[in-house]
Amino acid sequence: MSGDAGLWCDRLVRGLAQHEFDLYALSRSRQQEDAGWVPLPPQVGRVRTAPLWTAEGDAVPYGRRARRRFTECYGELVAAVCAGSDAVFDASSRAASPHLADRFGNALYGLAELARDQGGLVGALRSDTAVRTLERACRAPGALRTAREARVPDLLTVAAHLERALRPLSLDWYGDDGLGAADLCHATAGGPAALTGLLARHFCEVPLLVTEYGVQLRSHYLALGPDAAAPAVRALLAAFHGLLAAEVYRRAAILTPGNAHARRWQERCGAERARIRTVHPGMEASRFAEVGESPDHADPDTLVWVGRVEPAKDLVSLLHAFAEIRKEEPRARLRIVGAPAGPEGEAYLGHCRVLAAQLFPDEAEGVHAVGDNPVSFEEIGDPEAPTLPDAYADSAVVVLSSLVEGFPITLVEAMFCGRATVSTDVGAVVEAIGGTGLVVPPRNPRALAEACVALLRDPERRERLGAAARARALELFTVEQNIAAFHCIYLEIVSHCPVRRVVLDAAGEPLPFATPPEAHVPGRWTGPTAPALPRGVPRWAAGGPVRATPLATPEGAR
The missing domain is CATH 3.40.50.2000 (Glycogen Phosphorylase B;)
Structure with a gap:
C-alpha cells in the first residue's frame, strides 16, 4: 500500500504486536506490483495479493444453467442501480431506500455465490449478455429518466466499470483457509475495497470493521465530474457506488471514520450512529x-x-x-x-x-x-x-x-x-x-x-x-492514540462476535466446547497463567491476541 493510508496501516500492524495479522491486498497497477515488498513485522502470518488492474485469462465458460443464473442475479443488481440512478437516497434521511438496498445486496451476494460455484465472474461480466441485461434494466418501466437516456457507448462504459469494481467477487479468498479463518476483517477503505470483507461476512460470518480516512463515495463523485463522462454514465455509476456504500455501512460491525467530515458522509448514507467510532489518523510526532x-x-x-x-x-x-x-x-x-x-x-x-x-x-x-x-x-x-x-x-x-x-x-x-x-x-x-x-x-x-x-x-x-x-x-x-483506539475496537468486536467455525483438536476431532461462555468473563482463566489452548482454538478466547485480517485499499499493499 502506498501513500498516507499505507503508512497508517503499517504503523497499526506494527503497533499491535499482541495480535496476529494476515494481509489481503488489492493492487491497482503494474507499477505497484513492480515496486517490491516492504519488510513485514513478525506478527504478520501471510500476505495474499490480487491485481485489480488486470483480469486476463480469468474468463470461465458458463453452461446454460449458470448463464441463466448470472442473468437473473446481474439483472437484479443493475435493475436496482437503474431504479436509483437519479435518487439513490431518499430525501428525508439520505439513507438508501430499504427496498433498493435489499435488492442490491441480495443480487450482489447471488453473484458472489455464483462466482464461488463456477470459478469466477470475469467472462460473464464482460459478455454481451451483461451489456444486454444492463440495457434492458435501463429501458424497463421502473428505470428513471437518466437511466433511460443511456446510449450504447454509455452502456459499454458502465458495464466495463462494473466488471472492474466486481472483480473481488471472483477471488478464492473466502474459505476456511483464507478470510474465513479470521476473527475479524479490517477493511482499510470503503467501496469496492471492502467487498472482500463483505463476502467474508456473508460466507463465514466474520465480523467486518471498516476504516475510512477518505470517503470512497465522495472521491468517486469528485473524480467523475461533468467533463469526465456522459450524464447517464455519471448517474448510473453514482447509483452503483451509493448502493455499495450503503451495503458496506449497514453490514459492518463497526465503522471508524477518521474525522467528523467522513462520519457525516457515512451517516447520510445510512450508517447507524451506534456503530460509528471516530478515530483520528495517527501520525509520528x-x-x-x-x-x-x-x-x-x-x-x-x-x-x-x-x-x-x-x-x-x-x-x-x-x-x-x-x-x-x-x-x-x-x-x-x-x-x-x-x-x-x-x-x-x-x-x-x-x-x-x-x-x-x-x-x-x-x-x-x-x-x-x-x-x-x-x-x-x-x-x-x-x-x-x-x-x-x-x-x-x-x-x-x-x-x-x-x-x-x-x-x-x-x-x-x-x-x-x-x-x-x-x-x-x-x-x-x-x-x-x-x-x-x-x-x-x-x-x-x-x-x-x-x-x-x-x-x-x-x-x-x-x-x-x-x-x-x-x-x-x-x-x-499521535500514533499511540490511534493504536490504542483500534486495540479496544478489535476486542469490542470479537467480544460480541464469537467464532462460529468448528474447532478441531490435534487429532482432527471436533471440540464443541472449545470456546466456553466463561472465556469472555474476566478472571483467572483468561490471565497469563491460563492453560495452553488446543490447536485451532481462537486465541482471543483466552485473553490472547485477536487474529485480524486487514484488507488493503485498491492502492495495494506494496
Whole structure:
C-alpha cells in the first residue's frame, strides 16, 4: 500500500504486536506490483495479493444453467442501480431506500455465490449478455429518466466499470483457509475495497470493521465530474457506488471514520450512529519534536505552504493573496514546498510559476530559487528543505488554501511543529485545528491575505496559537492514540462476535466446547497463567491476541 493510508496501516500492524495479522491486498497497477515488498513485522502470518488492474485469462465458460443464473442475479443488481440512478437516497434521511438496498445486496451476494460455484465472474461480466441485461434494466418501466437516456457507448462504459469494481467477487479468498479463518476483517477503505470483507461476512460470518480516512463515495463523485463522462454514465455509476456504500455501512460491525467530515458522509448514507467510532489518523510526532520545541527559530516574515501541487490546492488564490500581503508587509516571503501530482500537477505547477512571475515582475528573474525573491517553489530534498520538518522550521505561518480537503495532514504536521496556521474552511480543517488557527472561506484571496497579515504583525498571537496547536496535536493525533483506539475496537468486536467455525483438536476431532461462555468473563482463566489452548482454538478466547485480517485499499499493499 502506498501513500498516507499505507503508512497508517503499517504503523497499526506494527503497533499491535499482541495480535496476529494476515494481509489481503488489492493492487491497482503494474507499477505497484513492480515496486517490491516492504519488510513485514513478525506478527504478520501471510500476505495474499490480487491485481485489480488486470483480469486476463480469468474468463470461465458458463453452461446454460449458470448463464441463466448470472442473468437473473446481474439483472437484479443493475435493475436496482437503474431504479436509483437519479435518487439513490431518499430525501428525508439520505439513507438508501430499504427496498433498493435489499435488492442490491441480495443480487450482489447471488453473484458472489455464483462466482464461488463456477470459478469466477470475469467472462460473464464482460459478455454481451451483461451489456444486454444492463440495457434492458435501463429501458424497463421502473428505470428513471437518466437511466433511460443511456446510449450504447454509455452502456459499454458502465458495464466495463462494473466488471472492474466486481472483480473481488471472483477471488478464492473466502474459505476456511483464507478470510474465513479470521476473527475479524479490517477493511482499510470503503467501496469496492471492502467487498472482500463483505463476502467474508456473508460466507463465514466474520465480523467486518471498516476504516475510512477518505470517503470512497465522495472521491468517486469528485473524480467523475461533468467533463469526465456522459450524464447517464455519471448517474448510473453514482447509483452503483451509493448502493455499495450503503451495503458496506449497514453490514459492518463497526465503522471508524477518521474525522467528523467522513462520519457525516457515512451517516447520510445510512450508517447507524451506534456503530460509528471516530478515530483520528495517527501520525509520528517525534520527527517534528525538535522543530516544535524550538519555535523561536522561525523566520518572522515567512509563509510556508506544503503539499501535493494540484488544482484542488488552489495555489492560484494563494499567489493572488500573497500579492496583497506584499503590499502590507513588503518583507514577507512565500515558500511553496511540494511535488506535482502527475501530469495535471506538472501543468498546474508551470501555470503557478508563470503567474508568480506576472504578479512580481520586478523580481521574476530566478523565481525558482530561494533568496531575495518573494516566492520560491521547492521540493522536499532540496537544499532549502532537505526534510519535511525543515520545510516547517523557518515558517512564521503555515498556509492551506485548498478547495477540497479530507483530513488535512499538512496542518497537523504544522501543529506538531508548534506553528500558527491560516487555512480555508474545507473538509475536516476546523475539526483538526479546533480553534488553534485562523480559518477563512475558500476561493477568497482577500480574506486569506488579511488573516496572514494579522498573524505576521502579531508575534505573541502566533506563539499562543502555535503552542495551543502543538498541545492539541499531541493529545489527539499521535500514533499511540490511534493504536490504542483500534486495540479496544478489535476486542469490542470479537467480544460480541464469537467464532462460529468448528474447532478441531490435534487429532482432527471436533471440540464443541472449545470456546466456553466463561472465556469472555474476566478472571483467572483468561490471565497469563491460563492453560495452553488446543490447536485451532481462537486465541482471543483466552485473553490472547485477536487474529485480524486487514484488507488493503485498491492502492495495494506494496
